[in-house]
Amino acid sequence: MDDIQTMLQDSANALFGDIVTADALQRAETGEFLQDMWSAVAGQGFTLAMRADSAGGSGMTWAQVYPLLHAAGRYTVPLPLAETLLANYFLDVAGCAPTDGATAMTVAGADAGSIARQGDAAVISATLANLPFARQAQRIVVSADIDGMPHLGWIDPAGPGVSAAPPALPDGRNIAREPRDTLTFEHAPIQEWRPAPRLGRAAVVRHGAMLRAAQMAGAVERILEQTLAYAGERIQFGRPLSKFQAIQHHIAELGCEAGAVATAAAYAFGQADQGHADLAIASAKIRAGRAAGKAAALAHAVHGAIGFTYEHSLQYATRRLWSWRSEYGSHGWWSRRLGQAVCAQGPDAWWPIATSGELELKHELEQANG
Amino acid sequence: MWSNRFMPIGLPPQAEALRQDVRDFLRDTLGADYSPTCRMMSWMGFDAEFTRALGRKGWIGMTWPREYGGQGRSALDRYVLAEELMAAGAPVLAHWTADRQSGPLILRYGTEAQKQRFLPPITRGESYFCIGMSEPDSGSDLAATRTRAQAVQGGWRVNGTKLWTTNAHRCQWMIALVRTTPGSERHEGLSQIIIDLKAPGVTVRPIRDLAGDAHFNEVVFEDVFVPDDQLVGAAGDGWAQVMAELAFERSGPERYLSGAALLTAMVGWAGERADARAAEAIGRLMADVVTLRQMSLTIAARLERGEDPQVEASCVKDLGTLFEQALPEVAHALFDVEPRVAGGPDAAQVLAYLTQVTPSFSLRGGTREILRGIIARGLGAR
Numbered sequence: 001m002d003d004i005q006t007m008l009q010d011s012a013n014a015l016f017g018d019i020v021t022a023d024a025l026q027r028a029e030t031g032e033f034l035q036d037m038w039s040a041v042a043g044q045g046f047t048l049a050m051r052a053d054s055a056g057g058s059g060m061t062w063a064q065v066y067p068l069l070h071a072a073g074r075y076t077v078p079l080p081l082a083e084t085l086l087a088n089y090f091l092d093v094a095g096c097a098p099t100d101g102a103t104a105m106t107v108a109g110a111d112a113g114s115i116a117r118q119g120d121a122a123v124i125s126a127t128l129a130n131l132p133f134a135r136q137a138q139r140i141v142v143s144a145d146i147d148g149m150p151h152l153g154w155i156d157p158a159g160p161g162v163s164a165a166p167p168a169l170p171d172g173r174n175i176a177r178e179p180r181d182t183l184t185f186e187h188a189p190i191q192e193w194r195p196a197p198r199l200g201r202a203a204v205v206r207h208g209a210m211l212r213a214a215q216m217a218g219a220v221e222r223i224l225e226q227t228l229a230y231a232g233e234r235i236q237f238g239r240p241l242s243k244f245q246a247i248q249h250h251i252a253e254l255g256c257e258a259g260a261v262a263t264a265a266a267y268a269f270g271q272a273d274q275g276h277a278d279l280a281i282a283s284a285k286i287r288a289g290r291a292a293g294k295a296a297a298l299a300h301a302v303h304g305a306i307g308f309t310y311e312h313s314l315q316y317a318t319r320r321l322w323s324w325r326s327e328y329g330s331h332g333w334w335s336r337r338l339g340q341a342v343c344a345q346g347p348d349a350w351w352p353i354a355t356s357g358e359l360e361l362k363h364e365l366e367q368a369n370g
Numbered sequence: 371m372w373s374n375r376f377m378p379i380g381l382p383p384q385a386e387a388l389r390q391d392v393r394d395f396l397r398d399t400l401g402a403d404y405s406p407t408c409r410m411m412s413w414m415g416f417d418a419e420f421t422r423a424l425g426r427k428g429w430i431g432m433t434w435p436r437e438y439g440g441q442g443r444s445a446l447d448r449y450v451l452a453e454e455l456m457a458a459g460a461p462v463l464a465h466w467t468a469d470r471q472s473g474p475l476i477l478r479y480g481t482e483a484q485k486q487r488f489l490p491p492i493t494r495g496e497s498y499f500c501i502g503m504s505e506p507d508s509g510s511d512l513a514a515t516r517t518r519a520q521a522v523q524g525g526w527r528v529n530g531t532k533l534w535t536t537n538a539h540r541c542q543w544m545i546a547l548v549r550t551t552p553g554s555e556r557h558e559g560l561s562q563i564i565i566d567l568k569a570p571g572v573t574v575r576p577i578r579d580l581a582g583d584a585h586f587n588e589v590v591f592e593d594v595f596v597p598d599d600q601l602v603g604a605a606g607d608g609w610a611q612v613m614a615e616l617a618f619e620r621s622g623p624e625r626y627l628s629g630a631a632l633l634t635a636m637v638g639w640a641g642e643r644a645d646a647r648a649a650e651a652i653g654r655l656m657a658d659v660v661t662l663r664q665m666s667l668t669i670a671a672r673l674e675r676g677e678d679p680q681v682e683a684s685c686v687k688d689l690g691t692l693f694e695q696a697l698p699e700v701a702h703a704l705f706d707v708e709p710r711v712a713g714g715p716d717a718a719q720v721l722a723y724l725t726q727v728t729p730s731f732s733l734r735g736g737t738r739e740i741l742r743g744i745i746a747r748g749l750g751a752r
Contacts, residue, residue: 001377009371070373221373228750248746249739255372255749256685262373263668264661270378279660286657331654336646339653347638350652351457351630354659355389 001067004060008049009067015044016075025316028078029177033104033136038079042102046081050089055098057088062210066269069211070262073218073324076316078178080104080133082211087141087154090203094152094196099139105154106137107208109201110144115151115190122153122193123161124185130172130327134181135164142190143199145366150200153193161188174323176316202365206281208328210272213265213284216292216324219317220258223299226314227254231302247302254298257291264288271357278361279353282338289331292321337364372749375682378664379671385450392429392454399423400460406716409459410631410723413624414585416540417461418495425495430465431473438477438485439493445674449623449667456627463537463585468492471618472499472545475562479603479611488543488564502532502546502565502589503612509534510740512547513556513609517591519548519563525597526550526563528571531590536734538587539576541567547612550605560608564600565591581726582711613680619735621669621683626662626690628731629697632724633659635717636697639705651700658693662686681748684741691731691738698725 001009019037028034041047049065051057065085072081087105092098099105114126124142134140134157143152155162163184172180231242231251241247264284271280296318300307307314325331341359342350353359399420400408408415424430433448434440452470455462473492476484491497508514517530528548538544544565551559567574571594576584603611633655640648665686672679701707701721708714709722732738746752 001374009374217373221371224372224749231751242746242751245743248751249742251749251751252688252742252745255745256689258372259376259665259682259685260661260689263376263378263665264657266373266376267378267660267664270380279656282653283657283660286654287661290654290657331657332650335650335653335657337649337653338656339640339649339651340644342656343637343640343644343649343652344642346642347634350633350637350656350659354656354663355453 002064004064005067008060008064009071011044012046012068012071013074015040016071016077020075020077022313022316025076025078031171031179034079037077038104039102041077041079041081045101047084048088048101050085051092051098055092057092057098062269062272063266066214066266069214070218070221070265073215073317073320074222076176076219076222076320080106080136082215083107083132083137086207086211087139089207090141090143090152090196090199091154093198094192094194096152096154096192096194103138104133104136105139105141106132106134107141107143107204109204110142112144112146114185115144115146116187122151122190123187124155124190125187127182127184129182131181131183132327133179134183135179140183143196143201143204145200150196150198150203151193152196152199153190155185155188155190157183159189161186174327176319176323178320178323180327200366202362205328205365206278207272209285209334210265210268210277210281212324212327213261213268213281213288216288216321217258217262217265219321219324220254220261220291220295222317223295223314223321224251224254224258226317227251227299227302230307234304241302250298250302254295257295257298261288261291261295274357276358276360278365279338279357279359282334282359282361285329285334286331286338289325289334292325296321337361340364375679376665376668378668379446381446381450381667382444385444385446388447389450389454392451395427396454396458396460400458404459406631406635407719407723408461409634410720411461412456412459412628412630413462413466414583414727415459415461416463416537418464420461421464422495424462424465425493428493430469430495431489431493434473434477434489434493439490445670446667449670453623453627453663456623457630459631464498464540465492465495466624467501467537468497468499470622471501471615472543474618475545475611475615476602478614479562479607481599483599484564484602497543498537498541499543499545500535500538500541500567502535502538502544504532504534506531506533510737512612513560515547515549515560517546517548518552519550519561519596520552521550522595525595526601528563528565528591528594528596531588533588534577534586535589536586538567538589539574539584543567544589545602547608550601550608557609559606560612561605562602562608562611563596564602565594565596566600569594569596571595579727579730581723614678616736617669617673617678617680617683620687620741621666621673621679623663623666625687625735626659626666626693629694629724629728631720632697632701635720636701636705638717639701639707648704651704655693655697655700662690662693665689681745684736684744684748687735688732688738688741688745694731695728698728
């Protein structure tokens with residue numbers, strides 16, 4: 001890791017370790033937006049890490065911010081940090097006016113057909129599902145491909161034409177009880193709507209998956225640490241669990257999963273800076289998705305019944321792993337797309353693809369409902 | 371933090387430039403006749419002529435100093451060479467052990483005279499080494515080594531038996547782990563010595579494996595004289611030297627690419643318009659390839675920096691062999707192909723071969739169970 005990565009890793013882990021308490025997590029799960037925690041996170045400049053220096057951000061690369069997302073996953077930060085960081089990056093890339101770092105945001109992809117031009121402005125009429133933290137967001141950044149050209153703008157969720165939908169299900173939450181909202185837009189105005197050649201629907205899925213992979217790497221790291229600690233303390237049959245070979249092998253498998261997910265996620269962030277990251281992102285989300293179930297099962301096996309209680313902190317990370325693995329494409333969803341793209345190039349192509357990292361999944365991702 | 375040990379590295383431009391040279395060489399040298407049934411042997415394929423051709427290119431011991439026949443290139447250059455050889459299923463067995471671990475061992479612990487004597491012939495592709503670790507009563511429990519070397523005038527007299535020694539029947543030299551301190555126990559009193567397998571008192575018996583091949587051997591030593599100057603490193607340091615050597619053995623691309631020929635066959639069966647089931651399986655395997663490759667590369671870079679990533683290397687081997695062993699299972703689940711050891715399409719023979727040999731993948735180079743113990747202890751469980 002370079003100096004910037006180390007510094008960011010240290011500061012993020014120190015802050016999150018301090019403020020993400022069990023009490024805070026439980027309050028977030030009841031639906032409270034943790035304003036104090038959000039102010040502390042935004043105060044560190046974390047939400048603006050990817051925005052250019054010239055626009056008041058930190059101008060970091062994806063590789064440099066990887067440790068921040070890993071730390072957010074490791075401490076199960078119950079806030080739209082990844083979403084706001086991504087939204088700020090998209091707004092910056094598209095040349096939209098910069099926001100205050102404390103403006104909470106989320107990002108959505110939309111169908112071209114849902115967007116209509118009205119003079120210089122654009123309006124959207126659609127139901128968008130699975131929006132992370134939308135009820136807590138002050139802006140919903142939206143991207144769509146209009147006649148092959150990616151466009152981007154943002155919607156004020158408190159503005160006209162926006163409502164929670166369907167009304168019978170106003171309170172969508174994932175397994176970790178993080179808000180996952182469905183919103184209906186009726187001729188809702190999109191602000192600063194403009195062409196944004198590098199973005200579009202595919203970019204929403206791609207970057208969302210990459211961010212979740214890093215958070216999942218952090219969450220697997222966390223449950224590995226908890227499992228090691230518990231196995232060292234818990235005495236059964238007169239000795240610590242960690243003395244038993246069966247338990248050691250669970251721990252070893254968990255360690256392997258943690259190493260694999262971290263490698264795949266960090267590789268994806270590095271490739272994103274090079275501009276050809278589809279193979280790496282697909283691999284990271286697939287590998288993380290597969291590790292999520294296995295790692296959580298191993299950690300729970302070692303923890304026994306206490307780890308199955310709400311009181312024990314293991315579940316904050318395992319419930320997020322069970323949630324995040326299906327967001328922005330499950331491992332099956334990504335595997336089908338990656339497999340189709342690899343097979344389409346014939347039997348001898350898989351190795352050159354693996355070594356060059358070059359594989360375009362744009363078409364597959366534009367068909368996404370992610 | 372554990373995951374900090376797995377930060378991926380990028381390959382430098384000269385390593386990528388080498389990749390194209392290697393691909394051109396493999397295309398010209400192996401040619402179109404090099405069939406899937408040759409490629410499926412992977413690094414168990416033996417071809418002395420191919421090894422000498424690699425030697426002429428300077429591609430054996432390429433990281434070693436020029437004074438010993440090497441090219442002074444980086445470990446990442448060697449990594450690219452190694453992964454291209456594996457992906458092509460090139461027949462590298464003759465020199466593989468020497469290039470991967472015997473040479474580096476001699477370079478690290480050997481005397482100047484040993485380096486000058488043993489390394490240049492390895493780089494020319496003329497001198498092959500095997501590893502004498504396992505014994506009849508010492509498999510995973512390596513510290514139970516009983517083969518003894520008794521100090522005699524001018525050297526050592528060796529008695530004992532090594533077992534499962536890959537390629538011994540074609541090698542001139544074995545680097546053996548032997549007990550040099552009489553009466554010593556477990557990890558103490560062990561040393562590594564270079565034994566001439568043509569010396570009087572050495573008997574090499576090939577052992578047929580279940581696939582009908584004879585890659586590994588029983589090697590019996592009866593009063594075999596080994597001169598003093600063939601002791602590697604310090605007498606009594608054998609255990610530590612062996613452990614360091616194993617990081618080289620456990621993390622390379624051969625730990626996940628031994629089944630490359632079968633993955634190629636599977637993509638062929640899936641077809642260019644793969645259905646959802648096949649695509650999902652191939653995509654999952656591809657994600658494993660990408661991830662394992664980055665893990666393996668990271669360890670190569672750390673070895674180059676002089677670090678000792680034994681635990682991480684064990685992770686690569688465990689995950690890598692799980693991947694390799696899954697290949698025939700996935701193939702049988704997806705495709706209606708009956709394996710054939712003779713007759714039938716090449717791909718059916720590849721499936722038959724890999725189905726038979728995959729059990730050995732989590733035995734050679736340290737069993738899965740031993741590796742998991744190493745990983746758990748490395749993580750702090752004890």
